[in-house]
Every structure is written in structure tokens, then in C-alpha cells.
Amino acid sequence: MSKHCESGQVSRRTVLLGAAGALPLVALGVTGAHAGKLSQASVNYQKEPHEGKHCSQCNFYIAPSSCKQVDGTIYPNGYCTLFVAKG
Numbered sequence: 001m002s003k004h005c006e007s008g009q010v011s012r013r014t015v016l017l018g019a020a021g022a023l024p025l026v027a028l029g030v031t032g033a034h035a036g037k038l039s040q041a042s043v044n045y046q047k048e049p050h051e052g053k054h055c056s057q058c059n060f061y062i063a064p065s066s067c068k069q070v071d072g073t074i075y076p077n078g079y080c081t082l083f084v085a086k087g
């Protein structure tokens with residue numbers, strides 16, 4: 001009986017510690033998705049290339065459909081005013 005209670009206390013403490021440890025992760029998850037990224041509208045993102053330049057040539061492009069700087073779905077043929085050619 002006492003053994004059962006001990007293990008119950010240990011597991012409850014583990015759960016509490018786990019919950020406390022998860023809180024910062026949850027906070028990061030909530031803010032991390034859009035942290036530091038700009039809206040497509042604010043950088044005049046368009047789904048077509050501009051003067052031969054497009055996202056798949058850009059330093060910020062993350063294949064297949066993301067960008068380090070701009071939020072949302074980014075097409076390889078898209079373009080925005082932050083375009084920087086891959087070096």
C-alpha cells in the first residue's frame with residue numbers, strides 16, 4: 001500500500017514538473033509561428049515573378065513553400081520587395 005502511494009506521489013510530481021517545463025514551450029509555440037515574419041501584403045508579395053526574379057532564386061526562400069522573412073504560403077514563382085538573389 002505504502003509503495004503504491006509513493007509511486008503515486010512520484011508520478012504526480014513528474015506530471016507537475018512536466019507541465020511546468022512545457023509552459024515556456026507552449027508560449028514559444030503560440031508566438032513562434034509568426035515571430036519575426038512580415039505579412040505578404042506589407043512586402044507586396046505576388047504569385048508571379050517580377051522582371052525575371054522569383055522566390056526560388058531568393059536567399060530567404062525555404063522550399064517547397066515558405067520564406068524566412070514572409071509569412072504564409074510562398075510559391076517558388078512568387079516575388080516580393082525583399083527579394084535578395086542567392087549568393
Ligand code: SF4
Binds near residue numbers: 054055059066080082
Ligand atoms: S522574394 Fe520575398 S517572399 Fe520570395 S523568398 Fe524572397 S523574401 Fe521571401
